[in-house]
Amino acid sequence: MAKVADLDFNMETFDGDGASADEVVNAANTMPFLSERRLVVVRGVDKMGAADQGSLADYAKDPAPYTALVLVATKINRGSRLYKAVHALGGASEYPAPKRGEYPAEVTKLFAEHGKRASGDAARALVDAVGRDLRRLDSEIDKVVAYVGARERVDAADIAAVVTADAVSVFEYLDALGARDLGSALRLLAKLLASGESVHGVLAMSVRHVRNLLGARALMDRHTRIDEMAPQLGMAPWQVRNVVSQAGNFTPRELSRALCAAAATEAELKSGAVEGAIVLERWVMSVTGPRRA
């Protein structure tokens, strides 16, 4: 678009959450200014009401020839009038997020766009280090490309040299909690929060973990065999072994107290009087704290 239009003057963006179809259609029907084309973008068109979507579908029947109207939606009903109208014009395209295993291939493709050939190891190493976030992957790839310079091939060593693996999985933290390893738990918690996890999200995961431990602990005390636990706890067998070994570190009462303390912690977080990270750390200390005789 930038080739045929001066986008500084000829681009308008709307948010489906607040904009009405009339505004969008008006913008689309406005003549371009000192340019051949106009670009109108509506983000979150799926948030618009059915009536507004209908008006956009009506517009699609007789669109302004000089305007490119781009509608962006996270999901859209294929039976809706709007989808059908856009589809009829051949303008509907879907960009699904890659599946878990497809990310390394996606990374290789992104490198190829820069004219680089990434080894399988390199692609995997990058995904492991950065996580599955295409935007972050893309910016890290830019970095790697700049680092290797004219060389065409990208190896795992290049990734290790440029990308710092700071992505901590919340499960590492939960394992440290279950192992009553206060030092690791606090360190991992700090990393998680620094990487943008919210205190509320981490607390919710912690509560879920304590519930699992409570369930496993009770089944152990009922002398349930480990292979029978998996269906009862709704987990995979390897998860059960992990949870059972952690549950053995606690008495039932310690676990129920951890859950009660989590409720108090959530109330404190939501009252907002003290900084969230401190409140959460205090809870971690109380859970991993010294075993009672």
Add this chain to the structure above:
Amino acid sequence: MTHRDVWDGLVGQDKVVSFLRKSSTEGTTTHAYLFVGPPGSGKRSAARALACALLCEDGGCGTCSVCTRIKRGSYPDVRVYEPEGAATYMVEQAREIIHDTNLSPVEGPLKIYILDRAEAFNPAAANALLKTLEEPPDDVVLILLTISWESVLPTIASRCQVVRFAPVSPSTAVALMAERSGVGPDDAMAALAASGGVIPRALDFISSPVRRAARGRLLGVLRDLPVMDGRDVLEAARELLTSVKAPLDEVRVRQEAELRERVEFLGKTAGSLKPIEDRHKRELSAREREGIGELVNVAGSWLRDVAATAAGAPELVANRDAADDIAAAASCIGDRQLARAANAVSEARRRISYNVSPQLAIEAMLFDIQEAITCPRSWE
């Protein structure tokens, strides 16, 4: 009293009724009221009755379309507000109310605002509202509700005419329940205990089999708590939460019927359904909270019954259908343990008011009660 009208629903508040009835018929109502009274004393019903009396052409007949819609909460010129913040009114909410008061009424001659929990105005929100409270537009009546005059900011209280509601005695409430729904005294007491003594909610409770079943399940859980392990408690909490969500289906069915009626009546014009759908969403979340509050109330009343029985006053027991279990519990739980358990219940209530996840709040309440009433060594 020769004919029935909206005021008949208010029991045990003769003074309040005669005052409000007189001022509405004689046209001497003021622009801002503060209704003060304990939970269950009928403040909300009185506020709606006053709205009916002021808006209905027959001075509150209780049967016309205006009165019915006011009672159902769908009359456009009667707006009910509750704090939207975790525990207080937000400044934005106060501004929204002020803006709304400046618009003309949609249907009737007046606009009436019922502001529940007036004690929840923090100084910032109250300051925004003061001017409106003192000199609202001529066609506006504000009715603020609170459980205690002392807890309302003096700047608010001093700008309102204060109407005090007397507590309704349990026997009056039970008699009223029997008259309205034909339930026996035992069921009426249990329903009142579950609904925190609020009669309309207790009547609602009586007519909902799922909510009664949730209460029965919780009484069973409380009886068995000392022998339950962690997994049992978690499962019980999950079941209780599911049963709290079940009555929401009843509400959804009624809401869908209302929407259909509306579409048939006015057609499906763009935007006309949005306010109704928003109100329905608010109603659903309020109902869910109410259902969870009911669980907390039942647990609280059970513990109180155990305490009363242990103290030799079994006639005070509200959950008569569980009297045997209560007597058994009373014979082995000490005073201090009961006090700790009661504390767990008020903690749960506080946490829910802070918007803690309901499941976690109920789990914590059950575990805390369990720890309190179980012999301290048996679970380690």
